[in-house]
Amino acid sequence: MIRFDGAGKRHPDGTVAVEGLDLDVPTGRTTVLVGPSGCGKTTLLRMVNRMIEPTSGRVLLDGTDVAALDPAKLRRGIGYVIQQAGLFPHRRVIDNVATVPYLLGWDRKKARARAAELLDLVGLAPETARRYPFQLSGGQQQRVGVARALAADPPVLLMDEPFSAVDPVVRAGLQEELLRLQSELHKTVLFVTHDIEEAVRLGDQVVVLRERGRIAQLADPHTLLTAPADADVAAFLGRDRGLRGLGLRPAATVAVRPIPVAPGGGRANGTARFGGWELVLDDERRPIGWIDRDAAGAALQPAPGFRPEADTLRAALDAAVLSPAGVAVALDADGRATGTADREAVLTALAARPSPAGATGGPDAAGFDGFAGVSEASEASEAAAAAAAEKDGAAGGR
Numbered sequence: 001m002i003r004f005d006g007a008g009k010r011h012p013d014g015t016v017a018v019e020g021l022d023l024d025v026p027t028g029r030t031t032v033l034v035g036p037s038g039c040g041k042t043t044l045l046r047m048v049n050r051m052i053e054p055t056s057g058r059v060l061l062d063g064t065d066v067a068a069l070d071p072a073k074l075r076r077g078i079g080y081v082i083q084q085a086g087l088f089p090h091r092r093v094i095d096n097v098a099t100v101p102y103l104l105g106w107d108r109k110k111a112r113a114r115a116a117e118l119l120d121l122v123g124l125a126p127e128t129a130r131r132y133p134f135q136l137s138g139g140q141q142q143r144v145g146v147a148r149a150l151a152a153d154p155p156v157l158l159m160d161e162p163f164s165a166v167d168p169v170v171r172a173g174l175q176e177e178l179l180r181l182q183s184e185l186h187k188t189v190l191f192v193t194h195d196i197e198e199a200v201r202l203g204d205q206v207v208v209l210r211e212r213g214r215i216a217q218l219a220d221p222h223t224l225l226t227a228p229a230d231a232d233v234a235a236f237l238g239r240d241r242g243l244r245g246l247g248l249r250p251a252a253t254v255a256v257r258p259i260p261v262a263p264g265g266g267r268a269n270g271t272a273r274f275g276g277w278e279l280v281l282d283d284e285r286r287p288i289g290w291i292d293r294d295a296a297g298a299a300l301q302p303a304p305g306f307r308p309e310a311d312t313l314r315a316a317l318d319a320a321v322l323s324p325a326g327v328a329v330a331l332d333a334d335g336r337a338t339g340t341a342d343r344e345a346v347l348t349a350l351a352a353r354p355s356p357a358g359a360t361g362g363p364d365a366a367g368f369d370g371f372a373g374v375s376e377a378s379e380a381s382e383a384a385a386a387a388a389a390e391k392d393g394a395a396g397g398r
């Protein structure tokens, strides 16, 4: 566990970046720090790996004051991922990823084997290994950054706006990947973002900060979205927080009706009728589309679906709203139709009382008391990003 114990930072010019924060970052969970620019997120994150030294209070790592630990050793035990990855431009991808193992004195072969394993883990093709960072896309570079941070299997990962420099589609993919990795690896992750959407997607707990690193609210994502602590937090969460909250609830609560499929002709093996609309399925029961039976010669229209076992209520609602028939198609993992849910069925599920932990199976908020983080990656580049920090002087004591 990481504990901020009255941790504060006053800069020599008198600026108080963080006023004195008490926060626990629980082991094996993802804690997200979110808040407006300048509220102290990066400062808090960097206090953990001693790139910034607190001027008051302490930061404890598993009970030990980090001030008592050698900064270089400390950083080798903490993965650090920053915006734009901060890769070493003159090193091949494989050697970027192997940075910390090399520093730990692993032999080259073992370090590279580990790096190759990690590239695979973060979804990069083996041929990526021989390239230089400039030969990769932004999203690929971020994946390398994550692989590098994981190389020595550190229990703690500090992530400072790691996905903010990539486009929304790539970003969503990287978030998905992080969730998958975390479900396997259970690192203690402290993640900084400006983006509340990202915060509720990734966080087991989310800390909303105000200026000077003061905690406005600490809660699991569902509680945050449904019960913001005050009007300021509600405003920060945005007007569509209710809708976003649906993204945390499982679609499995939607009542799905079996499809009464009649034998059909032509390319479809069956159809099902809903008022004037007919759902056409192929031989494998995959939806082909909707046809408006009342419109002569009408073209097939898309049949949006959702997976009750994997998707959220937001996805189910989206499918029902987009369906020309007002009916979402329930699908199995292979895309075969297992039933349908009309808009009323989705609305009934929406109205039901959600389970307190939300759809993500998120942690019980009672298990946490708090935490913090920071961002700002621009000058971090080599020593900072790698958590490798061969040279202690990189940012210490800032």
Ligand SMILES: Nc1ncnc2c1ncn2[C@@H]1O[C@H](COP(=O)(O)OP(=O)(O)OP(=O)(O)O)[C@@H](O)[C@H]1O
Pocket (backbone or CB within 6 Å): 011, 012, 013, 015, 016, 017, 018, 035, 036, 037, 038, 039, 040, 041, 042, 043, 044, 194, 374, 375, 376, 398
């Ligand atoms: N070296 C410094 N000297 C003086 N003030 C500083 C210094 N570094 C940071 N600050 C100030 O400390 C405050 C907190 O900065 P920090 O970088 O932690 O904020 P942040 O929440 O990460 O911001 P952003 O989201 O914009 O990255 C800001 O007001 C910033 O201007």
